[in-house]
Amino acid sequence: MAKYDPPAVEAKWRDRWERDGTNRLDLDRAERPFYNLMMFPYPSAEGLHVGNVFAFVGSDIQGRYRRLLGWDVFEPLGFDAFGMHSENFAIKQGRHPAEMVPRNIEHFREDQLKRIGLMVDWSRQVDTTVPEYYRWTQWMFVTLLRNGLAYRARGQVNWCPGCKTVLAKEQVIDDLCERCSSRVEKREMEQWYFRTTAFQDELLDELDRLDWSERTKTAQRQWIGRSSGADVAFRIEGGPELRVFTTRPDTLYGATYMVVSPEHPVLDEITAPDRRADLEEYRRRAASISETDRQDEKREKTGVFTGAYAVNPVNSARIPVWAADYVLMGYGTGAIMAVPAHDARDHEFARKFDLPIIQVVSAPPGTPDVQREAYPGEGTLMNSGPFDGLEAKSQGIPRIIESLAAEGKAEPRTLYRLRDWCVSRQRYWGPPIPVIYCDKCGAVPVPEKDLPVLLPAIEDFRPDGSGHSPLRRHAEFYNTVCPQCGGHATRETDVSDNFLCSAWYFYRYPSTEFADRPFDAGRTRKWLPVDLYVGGNEHAVLHLLYSRWLCRALNRAGFLDFAEPYRRFVAHGIIVKDGAKMSKSRGNIVNPDDYVGAYGADAFRVYLMFMGSYLEGGDFRDGGVRAMKGFLDRLWAAAVPDPGGPPAGDGGNRRPDAAGPLSDAPPEGAETLFWLHSTIKAVGHDIERFSYNTALARIMELVNHLTRNRIRNREISGVLARLIAPFAPHLAEEIWESLGNSGSVFRSSWPSHDEECIRRPEVEYVVQINGKLRDRLKLAIGLTPEEIEPLVLSSPVVLRWIEGKELVKKIYVPDKLINLVVK
C-alpha cells in the first residue's frame, strides 16, 4: 500500500463502480425502496457550478448513508436541457442548441458529475430534450387539456423583450425577467394557461402537513396569497351597484369614500359631466405611468373626484366616489371602500384630499389618534350602530356580513394572489405545444398516437419578437391537417414552458425503459412519492409549486394514487465566496474542476460539507480544500494497514512510530472506546439532521485521538471507513479494501455503537457559586445531591468562595453541575 493518492484511488473506484454496477439498482427486486432525489441541473456550457456540486453532494450523503443503513436507495440524475437558459446561451455563442446541448450533457456527466463520486444510477438518466421524453411532456399537456386543466385565453401577459416571449408570473422577479433581467412589459395576447388556481386551496392547506423546510412553505404560502373577506355592494346614486372586496367588513361604518381604479369601466357610466375632463386627463396620466412606478408605495397618492356618490349599505351615509391609481384593476373588483381610520393607504389619501376620517375600532391607550395615523389593529367596534362593543375582527366581521347578506348586499369571498400558469413560449428550444387549429373543429389536441410532435431541426431558431415562435416561419411545420376532419389546419407553433418538462421528470426515472407510457403504474406505486427531495429554495414558487400542482392534476385524472409528489423536501443553502455572492462580473466563480484536479473529489466534497451549514449555506475559502486533503491524509495514515512512506520530497522525517502495524485485537481502553462509540452515534445523528459540518468535526476528533495516542486498530479502521464513506466515498472504498474486505464498502452496513462505552464512570462536574464557574470536580456518575455535597464543600476553592457567607440555595443538575447560591 502506498501513500494516499487521490487521483489514482478515485480513478480506480470510478472504474470499479462502473464495472461492477455498484450504483445500479434492480428496481423491482428492491425490498426497502428509498427514492433519493436531487434537483436535476441544466447542462450549461460553462460547466458544472460549484453550487450544483454542493447541492448534489449533500443529497448524495443522504443516499449513501441510507444505503449503509440497509435501504435500497434509488439515486438518479438527469438533465433539464430544454428551455431558454440553454437557448439564450446558444444564441450568444452563435451555435445551435441541438448541437450544443448533447455535448454539454456529455461533458457534465463524463467529465464532471462522474468525477465527484455521486451514487447515481446512470442507467436511468433522463434528458428532457429527446423525443422519447418530450413525447410524454406533450402527453401531459394533452392530458391536462382533456381534463379541463389547460385552456387558451386572451389577456394581459408578461412579455420579456430580451427573450422575446411571454413569461409566467412566477418567472418575473421585481418586474425583471428571471433569465435575462430585461424589464418585463405588459401585453395583451392570446396564450395557453394551466389552471393552477383550480387547486389553490389544496395546495395551500396541504402545506401544513408537508415535511418541508419552513422557509419554502412560507414562500409558497405567500405566493398563493389567500385572503378572506367579503364582497360588499354599494349603490351609486343614479347609477349601478358597485361591488368592492374588503378583508375588513367590520370597519364598514368607517368607510367615508370609495375609490375605483382608473381603468374601471364603471367610471364611464358614473362620472359627472363636469368631472369628465379631469377624469380623462387623470386616466391618461395613469396609463402612461409604468407598472413599477405605479406600485411604488412611496409615491404620493393621486386621484380625482368623479362627482358621483355612493350609499354606504350599513348606515346609508352618502360617500364620494374617487378614481385613483392606488387601486388596481387586476385584484378584487377594481374598487374599494376606503376606511382611512384603519388603513394606512386610505389614510394617506384622505389626508391629502381632506376626506373625513371616522374611527370605528377602539385602539389601546397610547396609540396615536386616527386623525394622525391609521390604526389597523385589534379592538372593539365603536360608532358602528348596533355592532358597537363587538370584538372587531372575531365578532364584527361575521356579524356584519351576516346582516348584509340577508339583503343580498354582501357575501363572503376569498381572493388569491396566485394566477393560472401561462405556459406558452414564443421560442424554439422546447417541446412544441401539441395542438392543431382547424377552422371547423377549433383547437384540437394532437392524438396520443401522433405524439411526439417533433421539434423540427431549423437553422434560424432565433426569436423574432413577432409574438410567434420561430417555428411559425416554417410552413412545413405550421401547415398540417386536422386530426378530426382531415381538412387543412395549422399547428400551434409556441413551445411549452421548460417548467413543464421539470414538473414530471421524477416519475420518469423509475420507468425509463417503458417506451409506451410516461411512467409505469407498478413502478410508480413502489417508488413514489419521492422519499427525500433536496434542492434550492429558489424553486419554492416555480418548480416546486408547478410539480405539486401537476401531481394533483394527474391524481385527479386517475393516473396517480397520491397527490403530493415529495414526502420530504429539504432546501439547501447557497454558497458564497469570501463573503460575497459568486458572479462572473466579480470574477469570483469557483470552478470545481480546479479543486477536484488539485486535491481530489473526496477532499473537495469534504470541504464543501465542512465549510458551513448545509441548510444555511457557507463561505468558500481557497485554503479550505487543501486543509481537508490534510485531514484525509491523516485519516488514511490512521486507518490503513500500511500507509506508505512519507510524501515525496520528505527527507525521511516521519515519526518512526506513527505507522506501526494495525492491531487485530478488539479496541481497548475506556477513552478510546468512548471516542469510538460516541463518534459513531454523533455522526449518524448529525447526518440525519443535515449537520454535515459537525459530523465531520466529530470524525476529525476521533482521528485526532487515534493519532495522538498512536492507536492503530483494524476494527477501528473499519469504522472510520464507513463513517467517512458518505462524505469521501472513494477513500472509504480504498481503506475498506485495504483492510481485506472484498466488495464495496457500500455493501456493508453502518457501524453500531454501544451506549455502555459512551457512559463514563466519572464525569466532570461544574461547580458554580452564584452562577459563576468556580471549580470543576471529577466525580463518579449517578451520585445523589447528598453524596455530592460534602465532596463539593471540601474543595478548597469552593470554601474560599463561600467562607463567611450564608448558603441559601443549592441547584443540582445530575452528572453535570452544582450551583451554590450564597449571600
Added chain:
RNA sequence: GCCGAAGUGGCGGAAUUGGUAGACGCACGGGUCUCAAAAACCCGCGAGAUUUUCUCGUAUCGGUUCGAACCCGAUCUUCGGCACCA
C-alpha cells in the same frame, strides 16, 4: 410596510432541553526536524488586569432566572420572500 431566518474570536463556524461559550478547521505565533526551505509533527492562540488567579465578553439596551448565545420586551443591522393585494 408585512412575514421568515440570522447577528458568537483575526476568519469559516460549534454549542441536542436554559447549565463549562468559542468544538472542529483556517490564519497567525513559537518549537522539533533540516545546510536551508517546504511538508510533517508538537505547543500556543477572545479581550483586559494587580496573571497560582480575577474581571469582562455571544449586535445594542432592558427583563425573567440560582444560572441566558439560547426565553421575553424594545432597538439596530444583514439576508430571503411578499408588497398601494384593499
